[in-house]
Amino acid sequence: MMTGFGTPTxxxxxxQASNQDxxxxxxxxxxxxxxxxxxxxxxxxxxxxCLKLVDNKELEMKNIVVVSGIGCSGRVTQFLKFSSVxxxxxxxxxxxxxxxxxxxxxxxxxxxxxxxAFAIGGNHFIHAARRNIDLTxxxxxxxxxxxxxxxLSPTTQEGEKTPSSPFGNVERPFNxxxxxxxxxxxxxxxxxxxxVKQLQKxxxxxxxxxxFAVVEVITGxxxxxxxxxxxxxxMQKNIRPLRVLKKVEDQExxxxxxxxxxxxxxxxKTGRR
Amino acid sequence: MRLVQGxxxxxxxxxxxxxxxxxxxxxxxxSEIMHFMARKLPEVGGIFVxxxxxxASLAAAIGASMAGMxxxxxxxxxxxxxxxxxxxxxxxxxxxxxxxxxxxAGPSTGIPTAPSQGDVFQAMYGSHGDYPVIVICLADVLxxxxxxxxxxxxxxxxxxxxxxxxxxxxxxxxESVTLPEIESIAIDENGKxxxxxxxxxxxDPDVYYTGLASEDGRVISDLDEYDRLIKRLYRKIGGVASCxxxxxxxxxxxxxxxxxxxxxxxxxxxADVGIFKAETLNPFPERELRKVxxxxxxxxxxxxxxxxxxxxxxxxxxxxxxSCEVISVATHRRIDPFTILEAVEMAGRV
Ligand SMILES: Cc1ncc(C[n+]2csc(CCOP(=O)(O)OP(=O)(O)O)c2C)c(N)n1
Ligand code: SF4
Ligand SMILES: [Mg+2]
Numbered sequence: 001m002m003t004g005f006g007t008p009t010x011x012x013x014x015x016q017a018s019n020q021d022x023x024x025x026x027x028x029x030x031x032x033x034x035x036x037x038x039x040x041x042x043x044x045x046x047x048x049x050c051l052k053l054v055d056n057k058e059l060e061m062k063n064i065v066v067v068s069g070i071g072c073s074g075r076v077t078q079f080l081k082f083s084s085v086x087x088x089x090x091x092x093x094x095x096x097x098x099x100x101x102x103x104x105x106x107x108x109x110x111x112x113x114x115x116x117a118f119a120i121g122g123n124h125f126i127h128a129a130r131r132n133i134d135l136t137x138x139x140x141x142x143x144x145x146x147x148x149x150x151x152l153s154p155t156t157q158e159g160e161k162t163p164s165s166p167f168g169n170v171e172r173p174f175n176x177x178x179x180x181x182x183x184x185x186x187x188x189x190x191x192x193x194x195x196v197k198q199l200q201k202x203x204x205x206x207x208x209x210x211x212f213a214v215v216e217v218i219t220g221x222x223x224x225x226x227x228x229x230x231x232x233x234x235m236q237k238n239i240r241p242l243r244v245l246k247k248v249e250d251q252e253x254x255x256x257x258x259x260x261x262x263x264x265x266x267x268x269k270t271g272r273r
Numbered sequence: 274m275r276l277v278q279g280x281x282x283x284x285x286x287x288x289x290x291x292x293x294x295x296x297x298x299x300x301x302x303x304s305e306i307m308h309f310m311a312r313k314l315p316e317v318g319g320i321f322v323x324x325x326x327x328x329a330s331l332a333a334a335i336g337a338s339m340a341g342m343x344x345x346x347x348x349x350x351x352x353x354x355x356x357x358x359x360x361x362x363x364x365x366x367x368x369x370x371x372x373x374x375x376x377x378a379g380p381s382t383g384i385p386t387a388p389s390q391g392d393v394f395q396a397m398y399g400s401h402g403d404y405p406v407i408v409i410c411l412a413d414v415l416x417x418x419x420x421x422x423x424x425x426x427x428x429x430x431x432x433x434x435x436x437x438x439x440x441x442x443x444x445x446x447x448e449s450v451t452l453p454e455i456e457s458i459a460i461d462e463n464g465k466x467x468x469x470x471x472x473x474x475x476x477d478p479d480v481y482y483t484g485l486a487s488e489d490g491r492v493i494s495d496l497d498e499y500d501r502l503i504k505r506l507y508r509k510i511g512g513v514a515s516c517x518x519x520x521x522x523x524x525x526x527x528x529x530x531x532x533x534x535x536x537x538x539x540x541x542x543x544a545d546v547g548i549f550k551a552e553t554l555n556p557f558p559e560r561e562l563r564k565v566x567x568x569x570x571x572x573x574x575x576x577x578x579x580x581x582x583x584x585x586x587x588x589x590x591x592x593x594x595x596s597c598e599v600i601s602v603a604t605h606r607r608i609d610p611f612t613i614l615e616a617v618e619m620a621g622r623v
Contacts, residue, residue, distance in 0.1 A: 062478060063475075065474050065475070065480075067336075077481070077483070078483070078485075078492065080481075081479060082478075082479055083474050083475075083477075083478070083479055083480040083481070084480075084481055084482075085336075085339060085474070085480075085481075085482045085483070086481075086482065086483035086484060086485065087332065087362070087484070088332070088358055088359060088362050088484055091328060091329070091332040091359065093329075094296075094324060094325075094328070094329035094330075094332035094333045094336070095332040095333065095335055095336040095339075096336060097322070097324075097329070097332075097333045097336060098294070098296065098332065098333035098334060098335060098336025098337035098338075098339075098340070098344070099336040099337065099339060099340045099474055099475075100336075101294070101320050101322060101333070101336075101337060102294060102320065102336070102337035102338075102340035102341060102342040102344075102464075102465075102475075103340040103341070103474070103475040105475065106340070106474070106475050123325055123326065123329075124325060124329055127324075127325040127329070260320070260322075263315070264315045264318065267315050267316070268316075268318075
């Protein structure tokens with residue numbers, strides 16, 4: 001490097017390069033997602049959010065564990081170079097619940113598809129929200145079952161044609177974020193893969209939150225919808241509402257695992273046997 | 274000596290063996306295990322959680338085990354059915370976990386308060402695919418204590434799921450017993466097991482668990498490699514078959530597992546019979562059974578179901594000796610000594 005020409009641009013580039021290197025230490029590339037799939041954008045936002053919190057000394061990589069379910073979204077754990085668990089379809093949340101209860105020091109992140117989290121795993125989702133357990137749930141919402149061929153999911157719009165709704169979807173979709181809010185999640189944000197900056201910021205906030213935090217990410221599946229990635233992104237641009245929809249301060253609702261450990265400690269002190 | 278209930282003995286043994294995590298969902302006739310754990314686990318720094326269903330219960334127990342805790346769940350038929358997918362998952366990921374099934378009369382809701390041995394095949398083969406699972410049968414309160422403890426040690430040693438089969442009779446029975454000291458799995462002050470061989474989340478860096486076929490965190494799709502993987506999984510449990518034989522030289526042998534053993538114990542006092550008590554159904558105590566069959570004229574298999582394990586007995590016995598006859602006594606009533614005695618006398622007459 002030339003000395004004396006430490007212009008802001010060079011410094012910035014150097015900074016970026018080292019950030020890229022750090023990112024590469026966290027992820028095995030290339031992923032096996034289809035070209036143009038939105039999932040990579042979500043993974044990128046998540047990893048950058050982690051790095052930022054690590055830089056700020058708010059988090060250590062060795063304390064992060066990602067638990068995923070089954071689906072294209074669930075594959076995410078296959079690409080990570082840090083601790084992760086690829087669980088069974090719909091069961092990422094209860095498995096993560098066991099990990100978190102056994103080791104409260106860990107930041108346990110749960111990554112799920114819309115079918116994974118709201119069809120087969122819907123019951124676990126609302127109960128995790130009700131408990132307000134300290135998990136960060138990131139929902140890859142592509143409104144269909146990507147892995148199995150594009151069938152309808154609980155977030156598919158009415159009238160949508162899919163291989164399992166060839167004449168148009170007769171059912172009404174869930175609004176994931178509203179559901180999360182009502183079920184008791186203490187942090188809820190909703191973004192799309194078009195809104196990368198905001199998404200990353202919300203993932204940072206969700207990771208820093210103590211309680212059940214949900215980040216719904218609307219993403220596109222070019223393969224099953226047979227739409228161009230650019231077209232899908234354009235559609236996402238105008239979706240509303242997109243923002244932090246709920247944030248309850250940590251002290252207002254006690255988190256489940258810390259409450260459990262506090263009660264156990266108190267039981268030990270009073271010697272009630 | 275104290276009066277102990279079978280279900281309580283299971284729970285007490287679990288804690289003494291080092292179990293520090295219980296996740297479950299209430300169901301008759303297993304709930305006393307849950308109640309015991311809910312009270313006692315917090316006292317020893319352990320964790321109890323009531324989950325939203327049995328699928329979640331086993332998933333949480335697996336998660337806790339991945340994070341280093343010796344963990345368990347307990348249920349009965351309907352809940353056991355719900356757990357099947359994750360039983361295969363825990364076998365594939367090689368994560369130790371103990372699953373207690375206090376059997377009741379099925380199918381479906383059946384007779385929730387009646388005993389049964391209808392779930393034996395489900396315990397041995399219930400999840401999809403080929404996978405190893407150790408299946409242990411409890412015959413009485415002392416078994417509930419000693420064999421449950423063994424279940425935890427075997428789960429640790431083989432890194433595999435262990436299903437403990439009790440039933441409504443054994444679970445709700447109270448007996449005067451002296452419960453000996455049992456060895457605990459080494460656990461630290463945070464309730465974590467040592468597990469030097471196992472990747473533990475939170476302790477070791479870059480742990481990766483997946484239900485996909487994999488070796489050392491590397492996903493496998495080559496079928497030769499997959500074949501080797503499955504065979505390796507089976508080999509882990511190869512040597513743990515267990516049985517007890519009483520009066521093994523007798524001409525008539527009563528093959529028992531679980532609560533039918535107690536009925537057979539009454540019969541052996543009044544008739545010249547021997548008892549083969551299978552303590553594990555998976556792996557099946559084949560070698561010992563073959564030895565007994567070589568000397569006996571008949572083996573009677575009493576079961577509280579349509580006659581299931583008798584098929585395993587026939588496979589082993591008929592495969593090795595033609596002179597020994599296998600007789601099934603299958604009923605959905607409680608197997609009492611009279612039922613067995615009647616079968617012994619009938620067989621002797623022909
Ligand atoms: C118990 C069970 N049922 C069905 C499947 C098949 N399956 C795999 S992924 C999937 C749906 C995935 O959809 P989603 O959760 O939205 O994830 P995506 O692929 O869209 O990311 C299904 C039904 C399975 N693996 N396990
Ligand atoms: S099928 Fe759709 S969701 Fe799955 S990887 Fe391809 S583009 Fe992504
Ligand atoms: Mg989907």
